[in-house]
Amino acid sequence: MSGRRGFTLVELLIALAIVAIGVTIATTNFFTWQSHFSGVGFQREFLSLSNEGRTRSLSSSLQHRLLIDVNAGTVALQRGNAGTGSTVWTDAAPRITGTRGAGIDNIVCVPAASVPALFALIFNPNGEVLAQTDPASAATITPLTSANIHLSAQSAADLATMQLFGWTSKARLVYGWL
Secondary structure: OOOOOOHHHHHHHHHHHHEEEEEHHHHHHHHHHHHHHHHHHHHHHHHHHHHHHHHHHHHHHEEEEEEEEOOOOEEEEEEEOOOOOOOEEEEOOOOEEOOOEEEEEEEEOOOOOOOOOEEEEEEEOOOEEEEOOOOOOOHHHOOEEEEEEEEEEEHHHHHHEEEEOOOOOOEEEEEOOO
8 A cells, every 4th residue: 555645543543542641641740740849839938938037037126927827828927016016017028828738737836825727926136936826916925935837738748847946036847747
């Protein structure tokens, strides 16, 4: 059949099947990759926002706080109007939000405190971190020794804990839940 040109229907179907298999494998890997980097990206942004709050507080001599909404999975960096005892808070950086399964699972504070859905960590200019269990009330502010913030992700391999140390206000990211 040297005079015929083109492809037979069987050849076209085989080629389409091979392409479909390749697309399926690529799509699955792409969604896994997207979920992984969404979780890890949120964790790194949260850590960066914490470090930024600490740095801004030390350099501006004004209180800064991380306003954490556990239910919505959002974190906002806010600037206070004083070095201690701030009563007015304004956003100092864009809010970050966890997507694709990334978010905040829970917060464990030392000394033990009941952590509600809306919680704040206040950075003082002297390097100290305070916990605020009700961001609307200054009466709920207490000194913090440390906090373990458990960050969720879609994959169990991407779970992380952000540790914040109250007396130095330094934070670090540890993979897995402590």
